[in-house]
Amino acid sequence: MGATKSVTDASFATDVLESDKPVLVDFWAEWCGPCRKVSPLLEEIAGEMGDQVTIVKLNIDENPETARTYRVMSVPTLTVFKNGEPVQSIAGAKPKGELVKLIQSAL
Numbered sequence: 001m002g003a004t005k006s007v008t009d010a011s012f013a014t015d016v017l018e019s020d021k022p023v024l025v026d027f028w029a030e031w032c033g034p035c036r037k038v039s040p041l042l043e044e045i046a047g048e049m050g051d052q053v054t055i056v057k058l059n060i061d062e063n064p065e066t067a068r069t070y071r072v073m074s075v076p077t078l079t080v081f082k083n084g085e086p087v088q089s090i091a092g093a094k095p096k097g098e099l100v101k102l103i104q105s106a107l
Helices: 012-017 034-047 064-069 096-104
Strands: 005-007 023-028 054-059 077-082 086-093
Touching: 005 012, 005 023, 012 023, 012 054, 023 034, 023 096, 034 054, 034 096, 086 096
Parallel strands: 005 054, 023 054
Antiparallel strands: 023 077, 077 086
């Protein structure tokens, strides 16, 4: 438990929208440098806060449908979903403290 999990257009509803706890979705892309900076921070946070929040990654190039639905214009975009609704969102690479605050705002 604790590591981030990959989701797809097909699994998004089940893994994110129907989750019984808040979910932080990392909308990312393979070619995105800042995405690579954020990834290890999310792994760390998943390890520390995995009992309170689920952290998932959605590759926008492989799953354009969900990215389009939530109007993801830049990557990384980090969105917290609670009870199936997006409640908080930030774009760009942020320090760990800011990512934790984003998650805590939804708990």
